[in-house]
Amino acid sequence: xxxxxxxxxxxxxxxxxxxxxxxxxxxxxxTYAMGWFRQVPGxxxxxxxxxxxxxxxxxxxxxxxxxxxxxxxxxxxxxYLQMNSLKSEDxxxxxxxxxxxxxxxxxxxxxxxxxxxQVTVSS
Numbered sequence: 001x002x003x004x005x006x007x008x009x010x011x012x013x014x015x016x017x018x019x020x021x022x023x024x025x026x027x028x029x030x031t032y033a034m035g036w037f038r039q040v041p042g043x044x045x046x047x048x049x050x051x052x053x054x055x056x057x058x059x060x061x062x063x064x065x066x067x068x069x070x071x072x073x074x075x076x077x078x079x080y081l082q083m084n085s086l087k088s089e090d091x092x093x094x095x096x097x098x099x100x101x102x103x104x105x106x107x108x109x110x111x112x113x114x115x116x117x118q119v120t121v122s123s
């Protein structure tokens with residue numbers, strides 16, 4: 001059974017940092033590209049960052065470039081998102097997702113999804 005379990009969300013002040021984790025199981029993690037998306041109530045889910053299966057390539061949304069860092073540990077089947085200099089507009093539910101098509105930003109290309117973790121940034 002495929003599982004993606006996010007953790008590390010919470011409440012943080014603007015300018016602060018959080019590190020999200022996504023523990024994967026039930027599929028061959030090191031053959032899948034991985035991504036982070038986020039969603040605010042009433043809005044569509046939006047792409048945040050993606051990383052190739054080797055970890056050697058990555059891509060970021062312009063809104064987080066320079067502040068967020070995506071990484072992975074294939075030995076631990078875990079994906080990470082280090083979020084620095086957080087802003088109130090980063091408040092959202094953050095989802096991790098797995099994709100066997102490669103490094104993509106399109107939500108519909110992703111095969112597996114976690115349940116999400118809430119990140120709230122207070123101004």
